[in-house]
Amino acid sequence: MTLLNGIPPGFILILGAIVLLLLPATARKAGAIGLAALGFLAISQLEDGSRLFPTLLGFKLTLLRVDPTSKAFGYIFTLCAFAAFIFSWHEKSRTENTAALVYIGSALGVVFAGDMITWYVCWELMAIASTFLILARKTERSLKAAQRYILVHLAGGLILLTGILLTVHETGSIAFNQFPKGEIGSWFILLGILINAAAVPFSSWLPDAYPESTIMGGVILSAYTTKTAVYTLIRGFPGWEILVPIGCVMTLYGIIYALLENDMRRILAYSIINQVGFMVCGVGIGTNLAIAGVVAHAFCHIIYKALLWMSAGAVLYRTGKSKCTELGGLYKTMPITMVLGTIGALAISGVPFTSGFVSKTIIVATAEQNNYLWAWLVLEIASAGVFLHAGIKFPYFVFFNVDRGLRPKEAPKPMIIGMGLLAFLCIYLGCHPAPLYNILPYKTNLESTTFSAIYVDHFAHVVTMFQLLTFSALAFFVFLPWLKRTPTISIDFDWFYRKGAKLFYSAMDRSLNGLNGAANKYVIKTFLPALARFALIAPATLTAIVLKPVWRALDPDEDSLAKRHDNLVAKFTTGTLPIAYSAVCVLILLTLLILIGNATR
């Protein structure tokens, strides 16, 4: 088996995909399963260390860098591919088969890349190949979703490329290791990766695109893009504390949107963001144990998430429906799919004796050990929330809830075999995690690796997890009427310009136009006319005050007084004052001025 030792596993799948393209459907499908198995075998034969150094444009590439981290990701990538190809036996399309193999192959290429050029080329190849898994649905919606998907990933890829160029310029090396802190190039690379990791606020591409893919596409897509992003974060950014809050926000965002969602595959898409949030947070904590926990969680996550997508895919395959408002009561005719899907749902929730429990616990425990009090609290809240949306909501609304008269047949055998394999792994790894723990990096940091160490010695933790989950379930059923599904979708961050901008416009409209109206009413219509009237009347009134005693002395009759007053006002308002009055006024004014001037000298 030394033959396989020097071959990058990604090449096996990509070259195989080209060969399979020429074969008839059955051979092609069997070939894909075989290639996944061969890839797994090749990875198991790889010895640690870096090799294969071709030169490109004067740079020495590293096509194969093998260590426990890359091997662990390699194992799960090929294992998931194996189950997914069995599950997708119904799929005859040439496009999907080839696209899936190239996509998985290039994901393996990223995982085993030891330099940034190989990484970047494989990264872009992943984006292109995965787009075909969405296009293959061949609906108008999937076409549009695929267009948006590729645009986001090309933009993300360009940001990554900018970062790589800046870093190479700065350091002179293309080595793909930990990136220097505080360098602008590192920040660009981080941003490029976070877009692929579906970090908030760059997350909307995932629930937009994945649910529009084919049945097989959804299963395959759920595993690779976000997890290669997690892998590159482990390689390049362990211990970058900014990742802790980013991960925490992702976990909560996933829960809230999954609760609002009606489409079962979109619920699962949001829960990917939630789960990747745990991993991003773990990378941010960055201790050896945390990194081991992240790898373990990525491993288990790929298994149960693919299983969940498979069960949703089986339902979609049999009923043609994916909305909770149109599904329900399927446990009657699809009991095996229901049981297997529920195992995936329990595993993602981290229920004891499932794989989620033995992996997520490590990340949460490192948050606690390193005194990340708030991050720890958010992760615990998110653990409860996962059970709420993926653990109960997904199976409840799809398989139970109301019987809508759907009587589909049970999922076809290959689908059941694919799901069964992953469901077995969910429970096997939950009860016996040693095979998983043994392939992790920094495995010596893991104290409890046996069944009794986890479930007997740490029984207190089992009890607290049990409490967290049962009371989450209680909350779900207490608030069940509030969770009634509606045939709606939820706006993502585009809210800010679609709804927020409208709200801003109307707020501005009301406040500024209100201000305008008030100014018009009080200043223009009331104050200014009053001022004009005052300017007109005031001189007459003042003069009348001065003249009144004179008039009274001349003729005390009230009627004649009033007459003189009206006469005076009329003369002032029409500007027809006799010269004498004006002269008297000017005289008075000048006298006043002189008096005031003298007084203030």
Place this chain on the structure above:
Amino acid sequence: MSETPKKEFVPDKPIVSRKFWMALWFTCAMSVLLELTVHRHKHFDGVDSAFASATNWFGFYVALGFLACSGAILLAKGLGLLLKVREDYYNDTP
């Protein structure tokens, strides 16, 4: 734990049955009683804050599970008023 109660599910009714509720309450009560039998290791020993010490109280996870989920549901309900739109909002055919 949620699997067992689901078998009690009464078909063709949109609401969960009385038996289901009893099973759920029983499981919840069991989980609380179990805590009496175990000794939890102390969380955040070196952190000097009231909240850090509260994490070690009896029933902390009970409260956390229920409150976190109720909070998430209420928050989602509230945000739904702002965020939910018709399926053809983006001019796509639903």
